Amino acid sequence: MSIRIGIGLDVFSGPGIDADAVAFFARVTAAGGTLSATEITAINKLVKDMKAAGIWTSMKAVYPMVGASAAACAQNLISSSFTGTFFGGWTFASSGVTPNGTNAYMDTNLNVLLNISITSAHLSYYSRTNSASNWDMGVTQGTSTVMGLILKRSTGLSEVDMFSDISEAFSTETDSRGFYLGTRTSNINLKFFKNLTLKATSVVPDTGNLYNGNLYVGAVNGNIQYGNKECALASIGNGLTNTNATDLYTTVQAFQTTLSRQI
Amino acid sequence: MIGYKLTTTQKEDIQGKEYAPYQAFNCVQDINNIWFTFLTDEDKLILVNSNYKWLLDCPQAEYVPPIPPPFPPTI
Numbered sequence: 264m265s266i267r268i269g270i271g272l273d274v275f276s277g278p279g280i281d282a283d284a285v286a287f288f289a290r291v292t293a294a295g296g297t298l299s300a301t302e303i304t305a306i307n308k309l310v311k312d313m314k315a316a317g318i319w320t321s322m323k324a325v326y327p328m329v330g331a332s333a334a335a336c337a338q339n340l341i342s343s344s345f346t347g348t349f350f351g352g353w354t355f356a357s358s359g360v361t362p363n364g365t366n367a368y369m370d371t372n373l374n375v376l377l378n379i380s381i382t383s384a385h386l387s388y389y390s391r392t393n394s395a396s397n398w399d400m401g402v403t404q405g406t407s408t409v410m411g412l413i414l415k416r417s418t419g420l421s422e423v424d425m426f427s428d429i430s431e432a433f434s435t436e437t438d439s440r441g442f443y444l445g446t447r448t449s450n451i452n453l454k455f456f457k458n459l460t461l462k463a464t465s466v467v468p469d470t471g472n473l474y475n476g477n478l479y480v481g482a483v484n485g486n487i488q489y490g491n492k493e494c495a496l497a498s499i500g501n502g503l504t505n506t507n508a509t510d511l512y513t514t515v516q517a518f519q520t521t522l523s524r525q526i
Numbered sequence: 527m528i529g530y531k532l533t534t535t536q537k538e539d540i541q542g543k544e545y546a547p548y549q550a551f552n553c554v555q556d557i558n559n560i561w562f563t564f565l566t567d568e569d570k571l572i573l574v575n576s577n578y579k580w581l582l583d584c585p586q587a588e589y590v591p592p593i594p595p596p597f598p599p600t601i
Contacts, residue, residue: 334548354566354568366562
């Protein structure tokens, strides 16, 4: 059996091609998007590497931002759920998707209250831009109901919030390029990674709440504020251990390297 | 940043509407509460052959963002 991808390549299911990768290719094609042969190879390796590392099942949504179009980049690698919609001014390129910092966001259609556990959650964002802005990803209704990432603010700080501002983890930041991961594995354990480095930890007991609304990429839902960093992958899912975090970075970095867009 | 200035009626006509698969309008207010939207060159190529072609005739102006809400606090 084969599936015809938009550019005319035949991708055969079998030992070499993961079934979930094939399903993703089919979603992209059905949406009107196309992928290059290199992107197909990179996606297949990403899926297989994530499964081999045991982190695939921790993911609810992974947006690999391939295909240089809204139709392709809106697709969730994990399943047909949580397909995104891009609002406002975005630039789509083979290197990723860039919000204009003024009115752009992607609605993931992932409702936090319905899909996220308050004691086990993560967000990640692979940034290819060094710039200051406000929220790059998340939701918030204020200081006690927030889930989000800020990679570099004008104050020179970066932070992850889950789910109360009281228990945020933050650190200084000079260059917002790289792979950022915020992960909560209990109500007192919040960690903030950049690449392979643990940037910050919070052990303050969390007293926050889950937002009843969709998580955004490129901005924060709620009191909306916008980011401006090119995104080459974003993910949402369950909490990740230190080993999981290392494995996720390693697999994502290999994916970006295959696509020649690694930081 | 230069954007297209919209009346409130124009804003209500397009806000949240899809103009291409998986792409929708989002309008924002400037510091004087005037509505704006922003279009990339790719967006303009799409709109020129759509029912939203009129947007390209709207006046353009510099967008000055409103002062952001206080959260997150400055640490």
